Amino acid sequence: MSMWRRVTNLFRIKQVNNEIEEELQSHFDEALAQGRDPDEARRAFGSPLRHREASRDARLITWLDALRADAIFGLRQLRKNKITSLAAVLSLALAIGSCMAAFRLIDAVLLRPLPVANADHLYEVSRHGVFNNQSFTYNAWSYPLFQAMRVAVKDQAELLAVSNTEPEDLTYKSDQEMERAQVQYVCGWMLPTLGLRPKLGRLLSESDNLHPGAHPYAVLSQGYWEHRFGEDPKIVGRTFRMDERVYEIVGVVDGEFTGTEPGTMVDIFVPVMMHPGVSANDWSWHRTLAILKLGAAVEPLRAKLEAVSRAFEEQRMNGATAGMPKEQRDAFLNQQVLLEPAASGASQLRTDTRRPLTILCVLVVLVLLIACANVANLMTAQASSRARELALRVSIGGGRWRLVQLVLVQSACLAFLAAALGALLAWWAAPFVVGMINPPDNPARLLLPADWRVVGFGLAIALAVTLLFGLLPALRASTVNPATALKGGEDAHARQRLMHGLIGVQVAFCFLVLFVAGLFVTTFERLSHESTGFSGDCVLVVDTVTKQAQPLAYWNQLLDQLRHRQGIEAVGMSDAPLLGGGNWSNFISVDGLPPNGVIAYMRRVSPGWIDALKIPLLDGRDFLPRDSQPGSALVNQAFANAYFHGKSPVGRTFEIVFSGNFRLRFQAVGMVGDVRYEELRQPLVPQVYVPFRILGEKGEVRDVGGADLVVRTTSTNPLVLSQFLRDEIPQVRPEFRVSRIRTQLEINQSHTVRERLLATLAVFFSVVALLLAGVGLYGVLHYYVLQRQREIGIRIVVGAGIANIARIVTVDVFIALVGGSAAGLTLGIASARFMASLFYQVKATDPPMLIVPTLVLIAVAILAAIPAVIRASRIDPASMLRVE
Amino acid sequence: MSRRTDALQGSLDLLVLKILSRRSRLHGYAIMSAIQEISADVLRVEEGSLYPALHRMEESGWVRAEWVTKENGRRARVYQLTTAGKKQVGTEESRWKAVAAAVNRVLLEA
Numbered sequence: 001m002s003m004w005r006r007v008t009n010l011f012r013i014k015q016v017n018n019e020i021e022e023e024l025q026s027h028f029d030e031a032l033a034q035g036r037d038p039d040e041a042r043r044a045f046g047s048p049l050r051h052r053e054a055s056r057d058a059r060l061i062t063w064l065d066a067l068r069a070d071a072i073f074g075l076r077q078l079r080k081n082k083i084t085s086l087a088a089v090l091s092l093a094l095a096i097g098s099c100m101a102a103f104r105l106i107d108a109v110l111l112r113p114l115p116v117a118n119a120d121h122l123y124e125v126s127r128h129g130v131f132n133n134q135s136f137t138y139n140a141w142s143y144p145l146f147q148a149m150r151v152a153v154k155d156q157a158e159l160l161a162v163s164n165t166e167p168e169d170l171t172y173k174s175d176q177e178m179e180r181a182q183v184q185y186v187c188g189w190m191l192p193t194l195g196l197r198p199k200l201g202r203l204l205s206e207s208d209n210l211h212p213g214a215h216p217y218a219v220l221s222q223g224y225w226e227h228r229f230g231e232d233p234k235i236v237g238r239t240f241r242m243d244e245r246v247y248e249i250v251g252v253v254d255g256e257f258t259g260t261e262p263g264t265m266v267d268i269f270v271p272v273m274m275h276p277g278v279s280a281n282d283w284s285w286h287r288t289l290a291i292l293k294l295g296a297a298v299e300p301l302r303a304k305l306e307a308v309s310r311a312f313e314e315q316r317m318n319g320a321t322a323g324m325p326k327e328q329r330d331a332f333l334n335q336q337v338l339l340e341p342a343a344s345g346a347s348q349l350r351t352d353t354r355r356p357l358t359i360l361c362v363l364v365v366l367v368l369l370i371a372c373a374n375v376a377n378l379m380t381a382q383a384s385s386r387a388r389e390l391a392l393r394v395s396i397g398g399g400r401w402r403l404v405q406l407v408l409v410q411s412a413c414l415a416f417l418a419a420a421l422g423a424l425l426a427w428w429a430a431p432f433v434v435g436m437i438n439p440p441d442n443p444a445r446l447l448l449p450a451d452w453r454v455v456g457f458g459l460a461i462a463l464a465v466t467l468l469f470g471l472l473p474a475l476r477a478s479t480v481n482p483a484t485a486l487k488g489g490e491d492a493h494a495r496q497r498l499m500h501g502l503i504g505v506q507v508a509f510c511f512l513v514l515f516v517a518g519l520f521v522t523t524f525e526r527l528s529h530e531s532t533g534f535s536g537d538c539v540l541v542v543d544t545v546t547k548q549a550q551p552l553a554y555w556n557q558l559l560d561q562l563r564h565r566q567g568i569e570a571v572g573m574s575d576a577p578l579l580g581g582g583n584w585s586n587f588i589s590v591d592g593l594p595p596n597g598v599i600a601y602m603r604r605v606s607p608g609w610i611d612a613l614k615i616p617l618l619d620g621r622d623f624l625p626r627d628s629q630p631g632s633a634l635v636n637q638a639f640a641n642a643y644f645h646g647k648s649p650v651g652r653t654f655e656i657v658f659s660g661n662f663r664l665r666f667q668a669v670g671m672v673g674d675v676r677y678e679e680l681r682q683p684l685v686p687q688v689y690v691p692f693r694i695l696g697e698k699g700e701v702r703d704v705g706g707a708d709l710v711v712r713t714t715s716t717n718p719l720v721l722s723q724f725l726r727d728e729i730p731q732v733r734p735e736f737r738v739s740r741i742r743t744q745l746e747i748n749q750s751h752t753v754r755e756r757l758l759a760t761l762a763v764f765f766s767v768v769a770l771l772l773a774g775v776g777l778y779g780v781l782h783y784y785v786l787q788r789q790r791e792i793g794i795r796i797v798v799g800a801g802i803a804n805i806a807r808i809v810t811v812d813v814f815i816a817l818v819g820g821s822a823a824g825l826t827l828g829i830a831s832a833r834f835m836a837s838l839f840y841q842v843k844a845t846d847p848p849m850l851i852v853p854t855l856v857l858i859a860v861a862i863l864a865a866i867p868a869v870i871r872a873s874r875i876d877p878a879s880m881l882r883v884e
Numbered sequence: 885m886s887r888r889t890d891a892l893q894g895s896l897d898l899l900v901l902k903i904l905s906r907r908s909r910l911h912g913y914a915i916m917s918a919i920q921e922i923s924a925d926v927l928r929v930e931e932g933s934l935y936p937a938l939h940r941m942e943e944s945g946w947v948r949a950e951w952v953t954k955e956n957g958r959r960a961r962v963y964q965l966t967t968a969g970k971k972q973v974g975t976e977e978s979r980w981k982a983v984a985a986a987v988n989r990v991l992l993e994a
Contacts, residue, residue: 023935
């Protein structure tokens with residue numbers, strides 16, 4: 001009989017028994033038919049029970065059968081102690097669910113290999129350098145440099161150019177029906193090199209990579225083709241328009257490949273040759289990935305890339321060196337090239353969330369450990385009430401190992417129930433957290449399949465948990481001594497020591513979670529209350545685009561018209577919103593001297609822009625419509641500090657130094673207050689504002705193709721105006737179209753998304769940890785009072801007061817609490833170093849960071865102790881002693 | 885009942901296999917009767933041990949069992965050799981011969 005049959009027989013035991021019974025019966029019948037005496041036949045046969053057992057053992061796997069019996073018994077035990085079991089299952093489910101959700105996230109962002117043929121040979125090429133004593137890692141490259149590197153390492157690796165995926169406006173029909181899609185520029189050979197195949201049509205190829213601007217072809221991802229076009233089989237050949245250009249769809253990628261950036265899913269792939277920066281040697285805009293050829297080593301490849309990169313930059317800087325201080329130049333040229341494995345892709349999300357996710361993971365594991373300690377304590381307490389049963393089992397011949405198995409199986413029942421519940425939690429929680437990762441208008445999109453990786457992880461966790469909380473009580477149960485246990489007196493001290501030890505461990509972990517949560521909450525508080533230097537309340541940022549660049553006069557006309565509309569207080573425009581990305585920086589030269597090495601950050605703004613954002617004008621005047629570039633500029637306080645020793649530069653002139661030592665001369669017409677430029681965490685940087693009115697070589701005014709209108713409304717909810725603006729702007733001029741409307745506050749808040757996420761999750765986990773620790777503490781004290789009823793009763797008789805009783809009941813737990821807190825504090829301070837980069841203006845050693853968790857823990861401990869103390873003080877000595 | 889079965893214990897498998905190799909599709913009682921008959925009542929299988937032995941051999945894959953309905957309408961479980969069982973007959977037989985020869989040598993030389 002096959003193993004499988006023996007396993008399946010387990011689930012039809014009754015039938016197996018019946019079959020054996022029937023066969024033995026037919027033996028008798030045969031014997032009687034042969035004329036034998038019934039009694040003689042029965043005697044000859046011997047004990048039917050014994051033979052049945054022997055036959056049964058042959059047809060079943062006995063240990064598995066025992067396991068089944070234990071499982072049934074375990075479940076029955078769980079049902080018997082409903083409240084305890086429910087508490088245990090729920091707390092474990094919460095912890096296991098959090099673990100699984102965290103694993104799903106970490107797996108999707110950091111671990112899961114890309115669905116391509118050669119994921120394990122995939123590396124990302126980036127540069128690492130030190131500027132102004134700060135180290136930076138850049139992963140953006142310019143395409144001409146990429147080409148030089150590709151040729152140089154042709155024999156060792158294939159290089160891939162991949163832009164960041166950006167949401168782009170495009171239309172399949174008329175301009176009135178614009179929609180957004182995630183577009184990525186990729187080198188033509190990328191898709192075939194990654195071993196991908198077309199589902200329809202063809203993929204991009206090397207021949208789509210020949211001439212800048214000459215290959216308006218696009219390939220769709222399968223997911224996009226499915227949900228946007230309903231798997232339209234005639235998709236190949238359709239066109240769409242994006243940025244004044246018409247692209248033809250030539251194919252659909254087969255499979256779930258959605259780009260190399262976890263966190264964003266590419267809808268449309270277009271060739272790098274269509275990117276406006278493809279010929280520029282000073283525009284770094286794409287990532288570089290490398291697929292190592294078989295047998296190629298990493299280090300020689302890295303060295304070669306570094307050499308090519310350095311030579312290229314040196315060449316490029318020739319002529320520009322006059323405009324650059326020597327140490328800056330050296331720092332720039334001495335950048336190191338890094339080659340890091342990227343089997344699971346490379347994205348900003350990965351870089352940004354690696355550390356937060358790791359911390360999340362640690363918090364979750366701590367919560368799991370707290371829950372385990374809790375359940376172990378509950379099980380130990382329960383085991384004490386089962387001591388008699390276990391002793392009985394030993395006395396009638398149950399082996400020690402069978403006892404261990406019995407208790408472990410019960411733990412496993414608990415763990416697997418909890419894991420099943422936890423899986424439900426993870427199912428819901430993981431996408432919920434992903435939704436919180438990015439700002440709402442551009443949410444992170446991750447593949448979160450519940451495949452064997454997740455299921456396997458869940459099972460592994462359930463097993464680990466079983467061992468963690470089941471093993472100690474199981475081993476303890478197996479050492480039961482029948483003689484003493486059956487007499488009723490059993491040494492309770494060892495058991496209590498174990499329980500107090502577990503309480504100490506719980507408190508330590510709980511302290512750690514609280515401590516970390518405190519740091520993250522403070523970081524979020526400080527960062528979100530950080531002054532930006534401008535007022536974002538009531539401000540809408542209206543991303544306005546035109547089909548072709550329009551004369552500046554039209555834009556001014558638009559601003560004028562909007563300025564007089566109901567509900568609008570002030571209007572201005574800039575090339576990009578404050579804190580909304582778009583970084584443009586140059587060196588500054590004063591009085592024709594070489595630059596001093598401090599970088600100034602640029603922004604193009606219209607007259608009235610500073611009023612719309614309520615940026616204070618400290619000296620001079622705002623722009624007037626006649627101000628132009630080169631010519632007039634506004635600067636900020638930090639600029640005055642960096643280049644004019646803090647004196648107002650109004651009326652003074654300076655030059656902006658571009659690459660190649662090309663200079664433009666400006667006169668400062670006004671000085672404004674400092675504002676945050678790109679990042680909330682950055683120090684305030686020197687800034688130069690220049691007018692939109694750009695004079696060409698012949699003195700003509702250049703047209704403007706797009707700008708962010710900054711609209712200050714009178715309403716506290718500026719979004720009520722968004723539909724009005726969408727309708728109104730095309731009415732002023734049909735060429736104008738609104739691409740996107742955001743509030744300035746929303747843009748500001750997008751800088752604290754990560755901090756908010758960490759703070760929210762950390763607070764959630766602290767609440768869970770506190771709850772679990774509180775329940776654990778309560779349970780242990782409750783058990784303790786039960787155990788010592790007699791002693792306490794006697795103490796009350798001889799005149800002990802409530803304070804005395806409270807001391808007796810809580811002293812051991814209090815010691816565990818103090819020890820645990822001390823351990824947690826040490827752990828916390830030690831671990832804070834690894835998280836320091838995530839904190840903002842808060843240190844692990846700040847006294848409030850240490851005092852608050854301690855106070856919270858003490859409060860919870862007191863709350864948990866009160867019921868036990870009350871119970872102890874209410875013990876009626878008379879009835880207690882009568883029972884004995 | 886005579887207590888000669890002990891000596892038979894190890895060779896019960898051999899006897900059952902041998903019987904089944906001559907006559908297929910026998911039920912337990914028939915196997916027992918056959919052993920008794922052929923050995924002229926010298927070998928008596930302890931009836932109870934027969935079934936565990938049969939089930940063990942079934943689990944080892946030497947014999948295959950199936951339920952058949954007899955003329956009287958009752959069901960009986962009949963056994964037959966599998967391919968593995970047929971090979972096993974040879975193995976068991978040669979082992980028996982080796983043991984018997986060894987025992988004989990001891991008897992002769994002692």
